[in-house]
Amino acid sequence: MEQPAALTLPEPPTSALGASPAFVVELEAFSGPLDLLLHLLREEELEISDIPIARIADQFLRVIHNLGLNQAADYLELAGRLLRLKAQMLLPRRSEEDGWEDPRAELVRRLLEYQQIREVALWLGRAAERRADQSARGFLPAPPALPPPPLHVDLLELLEAVQRVIDGIPAPVLHRVVARPLNVEGATRRLIALLEDREEFGWREALGPEPTLSDVLSTLLALLELARRGTVSLTQAAPFAPMVIRRDTSRTAD
Amino acid sequence: MTPLAQLIEAALFAAARPLTAEELTVLDADTSLVDVRTALEQLRELYDFHQHAIELVEMAGGFQLLTRPAFAQALERAQFTVRASKLTAAALETLSIIAYRQPVGRSEIEEIRGVSAGGVLRSLQERGLIEVVGRSEALGRPLLYGTSAKFLELLGLKDLTDLPRAEELSIAIQPPRPLTPDDEEAAAYVPAES
Amino acid sequence: MTPLAQLIEAALFAAARPLTAEELTVLDADTSLVDVRTALEQLRELYDFHQHAIELVEMAGGFQLLTRPAFAQALERAQFTVRASKLTAAALETLSIIAYRQPVGRSEIEEIRGVSAGGVLRSLQERGLIEVVGRSEALGRPLLYGTSAKFLELLGLKDLTDLPRAEELSIAIQPPRPLTPDDEEAAAYVPAES
Numbered sequence: 001m002e003q004p005a006a007l008t009l010p011e012p013p014t015s016a017l018g019a020s021p022a023f024v025v026e027l028e029a030f031s032g033p034l035d036l037l038l039h040l041l042r043e044e045e046l047e048i049s050d051i052p053i054a055r056i057a058d059q060f061l062r063v064i065h066n067l068g069l070n071q072a073a074d075y076l077e078l079a080g081r082l083l084r085l086k087a088q089m090l091l092p093r094r095s096e097e098d099g100w101e102d103p104r105a106e107l108v109r110r111l112l113e114y115q116q117i118r119e120v121a122l123w124l125g126r127a128a129e130r131r132a133d134q135s136a137r138g139f140l141p142a143p144p145a146l147p148p149p150p151l152h153v154d155l156l157e158l159l160e161a162v163q164r165v166i167d168g169i170p171a172p173v174l175h176r177v178v179a180r181p182l183n184v185e186g187a188t189r190r191l192i193a194l195l196e197d198r199e200e201f202g203w204r205e206a207l208g209p210e211p212t213l214s215d216v217l218s219t220l221l222a223l224l225e226l227a228r229r230g231t232v233s234l235t236q237a238a239p240f241a242p243m244v245i246r247r248d249t250s251r252t253a254d
Numbered sequence: 255m256t257p258l259a260q261l262i263e264a265a266l267f268a269a270a271r272p273l274t275a276e277e278l279t280v281l282d283a284d285t286s287l288v289d290v291r292t293a294l295e296q297l298r299e300l301y302d303f304h305q306h307a308i309e310l311v312e313m314a315g316g317f318q319l320l321t322r323p324a325f326a327q328a329l330e331r332a333q334f335t336v337r338a339s340k341l342t343a344a345a346l347e348t349l350s351i352i353a354y355r356q357p358v359g360r361s362e363i364e365e366i367r368g369v370s371a372g373g374v375l376r377s378l379q380e381r382g383l384i385e386v387v388g389r390s391e392a393l394g395r396p397l398l399y400g401t402s403a404k405f406l407e408l409l410g411l412k413d414l415t416d417l418p419r420a421e422e423l424s425i426a427i428q429p430p431r432p433l434t435p436d437d438e439e440a441a442a443y444v445p446a447e448s
Numbered sequence: 449m450t451p452l453a454q455l456i457e458a459a460l461f462a463a464a465r466p467l468t469a470e471e472l473t474v475l476d477a478d479t480s481l482v483d484v485r486t487a488l489e490q491l492r493e494l495y496d497f498h499q500h501a502i503e504l505v506e507m508a509g510g511f512q513l514l515t516r517p518a519f520a521q522a523l524e525r526a527q528f529t530v531r532a533s534k535l536t537a538a539a540l541e542t543l544s545i546i547a548y549r550q551p552v553g554r555s556e557i558e559e560i561r562g563v564s565a566g567g568v569l570r571s572l573q574e575r576g577l578i579e580v581v582g583r584s585e586a587l588g589r590p591l592l593y594g595t596s597a598k599f600l601e602l603l604g605l606k607d608l609t610d611l612p613r614a615e616e617l618s619i620a621i622q623p624p625r626p627l628t629p630d631d632e633e634a635a636a637y638v639p640a641e642s
Contacts (some may be wrong), residue, residue, distance in 0.1 A: 131604035135268035161346035
């Protein structure tokens with residue numbers, strides 16, 4: 001595979017924090033931490049499938065340290081991963097036979113996958129270069145007084161724009177709390193009127209037609225208050241069964 | 255075709271402007287103006303002899319390759335030269351805010367999108383997608399915008415109620431403005447945080 | 449040249465973008481797709497036979513007239529054309545992932561490249577090389593990206609099948625499962641080169 005231009009090393013500077021000069025590189029020269037890691041492996045002529053983790057982790061850290069930590073968050077993440085791997089590799093393993101899983105496997109998989117992407121990227125770069133060797137017609141004389149091009153808009157685009165607008169609002173207003181949202185007095189009056197009419201009725205009838213959530217809460221509070229005062233009794237045949245509201249004659253008789 | 259005629263053909267085709275015979279001499283170090291004129295003549299004859307749909311035309315600005323007038327009508331009918339233009343992301347976002355919040359003023363749009371809206375509003379107005387529908391009572395009596403009939407037509411909507419409702423969008427749009435009495439019920443859903 | 453070949457030449461010349469064979473049938477009422485393909489072949493042969501500096505190229509699902517690569521240097525030296533700026537390594541890697549995995553979300557791209565992708569995605573979108581093709585069903589319904597027709601144009605590809613196949617790459621495609629030291633296939637993962 002040909003060496004991509006991005007990997008060419010600048011002249012090694014003199015102050016190298018104890019690292020061999022070959023490892024003093026510029027962060028800008030790499031398109032990411034995996035790129036840097038591949039570069040280190042190649043420098044050392046190491047196989048991806050059998051990475052000496054301890055050595056590579058130390059080199060990786062040294063390079064990052066050398067480069068300063070600004071803009072290096074992605075690099076630090078991989079550095080952390082390498083250190084974890086280094087620790088795992090030091091753990092005693094029982095025996096090779098009973099299904100020991102190489103802790104490096106995931107890293108190896110990622111490196112190979114990334115290497116494949118890099119190869120495709122090189123191919124794309126070359127294809128773009130070849131294409132750039134060919135030019136389309138450059139000068140397009142303005143057509144005489146044609147009407148402006150038709151405008152194309154569709155609903156999906158508009159809705160995507162709505163979504164972008166919403167996504168872009170930094171702190172969306174999720175709710176507003178309004179004073180006096182519940183009308184317990186009103187609900188109580190309605191229930192007492194119902195009780196004068198009928199001895200027993202269901203929860204649905206208590207709510208009335210098309211109740212809002214506010215109606216539901218108001219009615220529930222009113223019922224609980226009426227039950228506390230002994231005006232009604234509330235019963236359920238079973239847990240979660242419909243609630244039955246009955247005029248409480250036992251206590252009003254007192 | 256001679257190598258010079260080839261070079262000239264490539265240059266006239268690819269350059270972003272008509273080229274003079276003098277400019278064309280730059281293509282090759284040992285080329286004189288006479289050489290260029292000879293090659294241009296050769297090119298013209300080739301196009302004519304093989305009945306190409308393009309011809310070499312000399313105009314005030316220089317030489318250019320143009321389609322022959324005979325094909326103008328067919329091309330215009332086919333409309334290859336005009337690509338339907340699309341709205342930019344900024345225009346679409348502004349339009350979506352106006353569609354859902356109309357009548358709405360410029361400052362509210364700018365507040366929502368976090369960028370100034372003057373240019374976008376002007377271009378939407380020029381395209382006839384939005385129109386001024388009134389003035390706000392707020393300080394300075396700013397203009398209020400709404401969508402136009404053309405907007406509905408382009409999107410194939412009968413009227414504004416055809417727009418998907420907020421609840422149908424993957425995230426509901428919350429109105430960051432004072433609630434009207436009708437909104438009170440909805441607002442009461444949310445218990446005050448303890 | 450047949451009248452249809454002439455019409456097609458005029459159309460390709462005037463449009464200055466790839467036109468599909470289907471689009472070209474619009475030029476004449478009684479024209480079939482087969483007629484158009486025959487005329488296109490005729491046109492290609494004519495340009496080749498008379499050694500024109502222009503050739504007929506099949507690209508991005510359509511056909512376009514372009515200068516032959518041999519003239520690129522002379523045109524750039526004479527400053528009649530400006531070479532398209534190169535894509536960065538980050539942009540090319542991101543495009544590679546999107547081209548092979550589309551529709552693909554940002555998080556998958558970031559996982560493969562090991563770096564955040566927001567800036568690159570935005571700039572690729574602004575250049576029209578990728579577009580949002582939908583939303584994932586995953587949490588937060590993230591956007592999914594795919595490559596555009598302009599991507600094919602930029603690379604001069606007929607369609608996505610022009611991209612190298614996994615077997616043609618020196619590194620075999622990876623089954624997404626962990627390796628074990630005993631794994632026979634592990635050997636196949638090792639690239640053949642250096």
